Amino acid sequence: MADRIPLSKAPERWIRKKYLPHIWCPGCGLGTVLRQLVEQFEKLGWNNDEVVVVTGIGCTGRASGYVNAQTIHTIHGRALPTATGIKMARPDMHVVSLLGDGDGVGIGGNHFIHAAKRNIGITAIVVNNRIYGMTGGQASPTTPTGTKSSTTPYGNLEPSMDISKLAFGAGATFVARAHTANPVYLGQVIRRALEHDGFAVVEVLSQCPTYFGRYTGMPDPVEMVKWFQENTFMAKSPYDEQEDKIPVGVFRDDKNFRELSKAYRALWEE
Numbered sequence: 001m002a003d004r005i006p007l008s009k010a011p012e013r014w015i016r017k018k019y020l021p022h023i024w025c026p027g028c029g030l031g032t033v034l035r036q037l038v039e040q041f042e043k044l045g046w047n048n049d050e051v052v053v054v055t056g057i058g059c060t061g062r063a064s065g066y067v068n069a070q071t072i073h074t075i076h077g078r079a080l081p082t083a084t085g086i087k088m089a090r091p092d093m094h095v096v097s098l099l100g101d102g103d104g105v106g107i108g109g110n111h112f113i114h115a116a117k118r119n120i121g122i123t124a125i126v127v128n129n130r131i132y133g134m135t136g137g138q139a140s141p142t143t144p145t146g147t148k149s150s151t152t153p154y155g156n157l158e159p160s161m162d163i164s165k166l167a168f169g170a171g172a173t174f175v176a177r178a179h180t181a182n183p184v185y186l187g188q189v190i191r192r193a194l195e196h197d198g199f200a201v202v203e204v205l206s207q208c209p210t211y212f213g214r215y216t217g218m219p220d221p222v223e224m225v226k227w228f229q230e231n232t233f234m235a236k237s238p239y240d241e242q243e244d245k246i247p248v249g250v251f252r253d254d255k256n257f258r259e260l261s262k263a264y265r266a267l268w269e270e
């Protein structure tokens with residue numbers, strides 16, 4: 001029999017038990033993302049009082065209630081401006097923002113572009129379930145063309161937005177895409193993003209069986225996870241192509257830059 005993998009202490013230290021049970025649906029990818037995030041906090045040896053987690057509204061936004069750190073559950077689309085204020089005031093803190101696709105690049109799209117352009121030291125984890133989950137399955141900016149949703153009952157007419165390409169083009173100094181079908185790789189990518197000093201974006205393809213799954217005829221979360229495995233490929237750039245598959249990987253890890261909050265603090269102290 002294979003050796004048992006020792007149980008991690010991360011959930012014990014980093015999850016607020018008093019808020020359990022959580023509100024997420026069975027089989028939702030958000031549990032995998034949260035677990036990998038807190039595992040990395042533990043592996044990095046960070047303390048609960050030096051990590052700030054800022055979220056907006058949505059299923060993803062609920063994560064700020066569950067993480068045992070310094071947390072703010074702010075308004076829809078405004079997690080990054082809030083996180084920016086915190087980082088500017090406290091460059092020593094590890095500031096992480098968990099965003100839904102609607103939250104991050106729909107209503108919060110302009111903030112996303114400017115955080116990337118400024119290269120402020122925030123880790124932005126965008127949980128891309130390709131739909132508005134919390135409010136009942138409306139089409140989001142990343143809903144694929146032709147996909148049915150509660151607002152596109154005959155199929156989405158619009159092209160879908162590519163979050164990694166957006167981050168890349170806006171100048172984020174770390175850009176990666178991973179998915180929930182490979183939690184180990186997801187954790188490794190999140191760790192690299194957390195260690196990165198500038199604006200780091202991790203786009204996570206994640207399953208919403210309740211809405212995206214039901215509308216696309218794939219209500220079983222296991223099927224959705226298999227879909228990620230079968231329809232992605234490892235790539236070096238978000239522009240790499242292989243059939244109709246989605247590229248995943250670390251697309252940029254640039255170390256040659258000036259992080260904004262530290263540069264500002266240095267100017268102030270001159």
Ligand SMILES: Cc1ncc(C[n+]2csc(CCOP(=O)(O)OP(=O)(O)O)c2C)c(N)n1
Pocket residue numbers: 057058059060061075076099100101102103104107127129131132133134135140
């Ligand atoms: C200013 C504002 N507009 C709209 C809403 C309603 N609203 C709450 S959550 C949500 C969608 C969430 O979708 P997404 O950001 O993709 O996150 P998910 O729930 O899928 O994780 C919307 C439209 C709101 N709370 N505030």
Ligand code: SF4
Pocket residue numbers: 023024025027028029030059060129133134207208209210211
């Ligand atoms: S509605 Fe979708 S994204 Fe929200 S908790 Fe349920 S499965 Fe997850």
